[in-house]
Amino acid sequence: MLDISNIEFFEKVETPFWFYDMDLLRSTVEKVVSLAGRYGIDVHYAVKANEEKRILEYVSSMGLGADCVSGNEVSHARDCGFPADRIVFAGVGKSDREIAEALRTGIAAFNCESLQEIYIVNALAARLGIRARVSVRINPGVDAHTHRYITTGTYENKFGISDHEFSRLVTLLRRCDWIDFTGLHFHVGSQITDVENVFSLVCERVNSIVEWFEGQGFPVESINLGGGLGVDYENPDGRPVADFETWFGTVAGKIRRRNGQTLHLEPGRSIVAQCGTLVSRVLYVKVGETKNFLILDAGMNDLVRPALYGAYHKIENLSSRLRPNLPQSQIYDVVGPVCESSDVWGAGRFLPLSVRGDLMAIRSAGAYGQSMSSRYNLRDLAPAVYSDDMHGARLRTEYFQE
Numbered sequence: 148m149l150d151i152s153n154i155e156f157f158e159k160v161e162t163p164f165w166f167y168d169m170d171l172l173r174s175t176v177e178k179v180v181s182l183a184g185r186y187g188i189d190v191h192y193a194v195k196a197n198e199e200k201r202i203l204e205y206v207s208s209m210g211l212g213a214d215c216v217s218g219n220e221v222s223h224a225r226d227c228g229f230p231a232d233r234i235v236f237a238g239v240g241k242s243d244r245e246i247a248e249a250l251r252t253g254i255a256a257f258n259c260e261s262l263q264e265i266y267i268v269n270a271l272a273a274r275l276g277i278r279a280r281v282s283v284r285i286n287p288g289v290d291a292h293t294h295r296y297i298t299t300g301t302y303e304n305k306f307g308i309s310d311h312e313f314s315r316l317v318t319l320l321r322r323c324d325w326i327d328f329t330g331l332h333f334h335v336g337s338q339i340t341d342v343e344n345v346f347s348l349v350c351e352r353v354n355s356i357v358e359w360f361e362g363q364g365f366p367v368e369s370i371n372l373g374g375g376l377g378v379d380y381e382n383p384d385g386r387p388v389a390d391f392e393t394w395f396g397t398v399a400g401k402i403r404r405r406n407g408q409t410l411h412l413e414p415g416r417s418i419v420a421q422c423g424t425l426v427s428r429v430l431y432v433k434v435g436e437t438k439n440f441l442i443l444d445a446g447m448n449d450l451v452r453p454a455l456y457g458a459y460h461k462i463e464n465l466s467s468r469l470r471p472n473l474p475q476s477q478i479y480d481v482v483g484p485v486c487e488s489s490d491v492w493g494a495g496r497f498l499p500l501s502v503r504g505d506l507m508a509i510r511s512a513g514a515y516g517q518s519m520s521s522r523y524n525l526r527d528l529a530p531a532v533y534s535d536d537m538h539g540a541r542l543r544t545e546y547f548q549e
């Protein structure tokens with residue numbers, strides 16, 4: 148929850164900007180660290196969710212590893228304090244240059260997603276004379292019951308290797324002299340809310356797949372279940388920290404681990420979503436034929452999730468909290484300034500009567516927000532402002548009060 152003193156300060160700041168509540172980030176990561184210790188789980192933060200330097204520096208200082216999906220993420224993670232042996236590298240389309248660079252960096256493991264990729268990693272490792280540690284990403288054929296764009300573990304998806312290729316996979320691994328097989332990797336999707344059921348099902352599949360590989364003479368040292376824990380977008384203040392207990396407890400309880408086998412999770416969204424807010428202003432109130440529009444100065448180039456997935460984000464009028472004597476509300480379509488009809492923050496939202504200049508908060512925007520933003524329409528990238536260091540905020544200079 149943003150407090151009144153924050154809002155009074157925001158009134159002076161140039162919008163849009165990303166506001167990060169560092170206290171909430173800290174309490175979230177502390178929770179993760181304590182559960183990781185209790186259940187003996189190794190956690191790698193999924194850098195793609197938010198790669199802001201301050202956030203990564205904090206996460207690495209807490210001992211979490213990094214799950215990266217590009218060569219640039221690997222080098223950025225190194226710059227932000229993650230040791231090479233705490234970095235894993237996933238993704239279906241690693242280029243030869245990215246693979247070679249990661250080999251030279253000495254990362255903990257490649258999470259390889261296809262037979263051809265394994266072949267290329269082996270060839271590049273041989274050419275460079277550097278052994279490659281490889282964990283194989285498996286597509287377990289489990290539906291995570293989440294949005295189809297963030298479902299990754301069914302046979303329809305491009306991710307991982309599915310069971311029809313397992314025997315060719317072990318034949319290939321036996322021939323790859325420069326690869327050390329380290330384990331198996333899974334990630335069935337993101338924003339999973341039915342945590343206990345979905346992960347129980349995943350763990351059942353994982354147990355039998357691990358058994359199969361071990362039966363083929365491939366000891367599985369590490370079992371990595373990826374990320375996926377959902378957050379409460381409807382009620383960010385009610386449940387600011389995601390249900391890590393259920394997630395960690397379920398996987399630790401259901402995975403049959405033999406001695407020495409390590410268990411890994413890769414949360415992204417659940418670490419950073421709730422600590423981030425996109426703060427924007429109402430530029431114009433437009434009274435339409437059938438509806439009223441609030442046109443904000445933040446758009447889909449800043450936060451693409453509503454336009455891309457039809458994702459819901461709670462919207463609040465922050466300025467209305469400074470004028471509590473005006474209780475009227477209105478229904479608005481809240482939209483952005485980008486020249487696309489999908490640039491809509493929320494249709495039919497019930498909000499306090501809003502006027503030009505009002506500060507609007509788009510909540511739960513810390514994950515897949517700033518990291519997915521673009522300069523579409525040649526708009527500026529919104530800067531970040533941190534709750535524990537607001538001096539860097541750019542102050543508003545030009546505005547016309549109606």
Ligand SMILES: Cc1ncc(COP(=O)(O)O)c(C=O)c1O
Pocket residue numbers: 193196214237334336337338373374375376413414415416417
């Ligand atoms: C391989 C892998 N691990 C972890 C994550 C992080 O998932 P989430 O943000 O849902 O925790 C992703 C997200 O796409 C992923 O692809």
